[in-house]
Amino acid sequence: MNTTNDLLARYLQAIGDHLPAATRDDVLAELRANLQAQLDDRSEELNRPLTDPEVAAILKQHGRPILVAARYLPQQSLIGPAIFPYYLMTLRKAAPFAIIIIFLANCSNILFVHTLPELIAGILRAIGLLIPDLLIFAAWITVGFAIAEYVYTHHDAKPFGLSWDPTKLPAVKPQFKGKSRASRIADLIFHCAWMVYVLEIPAHPYLILGPGELYLHMLNARPAPVWHLFYAAVLFLLFFQLVTKITAVFVPAGLWQTPLNFATKVLSVLFSAWLALTNVYFVPTGPATNLKFLADVNHWINVSFRIFLIFVILDLIVEGWKLRPSFQAKRLVF
Amino acid sequence: MDANSNSPEPQIEIQIESQIFDSLRLELRRGCLILAVLAQLRAEHYGYTLRKALADQGLAIEESTLYPLLRRLETQGLLTSQWREEDKRNKRFYKLSLAGETILAQLLAEWNSINDSVNNILHHSDQRQS
Numbered sequence: 084m085n086t087t088n089d090l091l092a093r094y095l096q097a098i099g100d101h102l103p104a105a106t107r108d109d110v111l112a113e114l115r116a117n118l119q120a121q122l123d124d125r126s127e128e129l130n131r132p133l134t135d136p137e138v139a140a141i142l143k144q145h146g147r148p149i150l151v152a153a154r155y156l157p158q159q160s161l162i163g164p165a166i167f168p169y170y171l172m173t174l175r176k177a178a179p180f181a182i183i184i185i186f187l188a189n190c191s192n193i194l195f196v197h198t199l200p201e202l203i204a205g206i207l208r209a210i211g212l213l214i215p216d217l218l219i220f221a222a223w224i225t226v227g228f229a230i231a232e233y234v235y236t237h238h239d240a241k242p243f244g245l246s247w248d249p250t251k252l253p254a255v256k257p258q259f260k261g262k263s264r265a266s267r268i269a270d271l272i273f274h275c276a277w278m279v280y281v282l283e284i285p286a287h288p289y290l291i292l293g294p295g296e297l298y299l300h301m302l303n304a305r306p307a308p309v310w311h312l313f314y315a316a317v318l319f320l321l322f323f324q325l326v327t328k329i330t331a332v333f334v335p336a337g338l339w340q341t342p343l344n345f346a347t348k349v350l351s352v353l354f355s356a357w358l359a360l361t362n363v364y365f366v367p368t369g370p371a372t373n374l375k376f377l378a379d380v381n382h383w384i385n386v387s388f389r390i391f392l393i394f395v396i397l398d399l400i401v402e403g404w405k406l407r408p409s410f411q412a413k414r415l416v417f
Numbered sequence: 418m419d420a421n422s423n424s425p426e427p428q429i430e431i432q433i434e435s436q437i438f439d440s441l442r443l444e445l446r447r448g449c450l451i452l453a454v455l456a457q458l459r460a461e462h463y464g465y466t467l468r469k470a471l472a473d474q475g476l477a478i479e480e481s482t483l484y485p486l487l488r489r490l491e492t493q494g495l496l497t498s499q500w501r502e503e504d505k506r507n508k509r510f511y512k513l514s515l516a517g518e519t520i521l522a523q524l525l526a527e528w529n530s531i532n533d534s535v536n537n538i539l540h541h542s543d544q545r546q547s
Contacts, residue, residue, distance in 0.1 A: 110488075112500075112507065112509075113464065113484065113509045114484065116463065116464070116465075116506055116507060116508045116509065117463070117464040117465040117468075117480065117484060117508075118465075118480075119506065120463075120465040120466070120506075120508070121465055121480075124465075124469075145480050145481060146479075146480070146481040150481065151481050154481055154482070154484075154485040155485045155488065
């Protein structure tokens with residue numbers, strides 16, 4: 084075999100490696116005839132046999148074997164253009180629910196931990212598991228739509244939403260223009276009223292406990308010292324919000340408000356975590372206290388705060404997701 | 418030296434413009450190539466001579482595009498093919514089928530209609546500008 088034929092045979096063999104057996108011989112025979120004619124043509128032009136580099140240059144120009152073979156394969160896509168928009172919409176709509184369900188499921192162990200490191204480890208584990216679990220969720224959605232694509236292309240099924248009615252489209256949403264000045268002032272007044280209410284709680288505990296205050300007397304129990312610290316922290320948060328609300332009256336909501344709201348939510352998570360880690364909320368006032376019953380009350384309040392903590396963390400994740408930078412693929416739009 | 422002379426921004430802009438042009442050109446050519454191949458195959462050709470004939474008339478097509486296209490058009494019933502010996506070598510010759518002739522006539526009518534419309538748009542646009 085001369086070198087021209089050798090190079091050509093090797094090239095065709097490389098292409099054949101990527102072709103289906105059913106059409107391989109036919110495609111290779113046709114390619115051989117075309118390429119041989121091209122090589123002969125070039126040889127005639129030069130009036131001499133082609134050298135190895137010249138043959139190699141022609142084959143190189145013809146294309147990389149794997150790519151040449153790919154052109155002979157039927158054009159396939161996992162999810163075609165007719166179904167892809169529905170696939171994307173499903174992912175977008177289902178993602179928030181998936182995040183909530185997966186996070187709540189992964190957080191369940193938080194209810195049974197007793198120390199701060201265990202609590203932090205439990206929360207970090209739940210957050211860490213979000214990404215792989217979401218990928219699995221996306222994979223299942225993709226498999227579902229790939230099956231739909233197969234049915235659509237192989238069984239001549241109708242694509243989704245082929246029949247639609249413009250009159251059934253949702254009404255135009257009103258554009259959000261931010262809160263009016265009157266609304267911002269009202270917000271400030273309500274916040275001040277709320278602060279007065281909170282400031283009155285130490286002098287009048289029934290404002291927060293309601294009839295529960297009488298129950299505490301009957302139980303011979305009183306709030307634990309942790310509430311004093313928590314009360315101070317709440318007052319700090321309320322004063323912080325007061326400053327932002329006063330500012331908002333004079334400066335309309337702008338870019339500054341979003342990170343500020345996020346910071347408030349972070350503080351809420353920290354305070355909730357603090358309460359969730361506290362085991363004693365009410366302490367006995369004398370020997371007449373039913374200690375077992377009081378221990379049960381403290382336990383269930385603790386469980387409630389842990390459940391509350393899961394929800395505020397979830398809220399923080401959702402807020403954090405909204406703050407993510409939006410990436411838009413660069414594409415031509417016609 | 419001008420401070421902006423070393424700025425890479427104009428080069429990037431030219432590169433993006435070139436990419437956009439290449440992408441649009443590819444889309445524009447895709448349909449035209451099929452029309453040209455069908456028209457050229459009113460006379461029988463095998464792959465290499467068809468490519469040469471098209472290139473001689475100013476429409477160069479890469480081999481890796483043309484040869485699979487011929488098979489696809491044959492699968493769609495627009496071409497017929499047969500293996501025949503020529504110059505002591507077996508070659509696969511393609512020719513427009515009856516169905517291909519009908520489709521070609523319809524595509525040519527569409528092509529002429531688009532061509533006329535674009536010319537009209539350009540003509541009116543030129544008139545408004547002047």
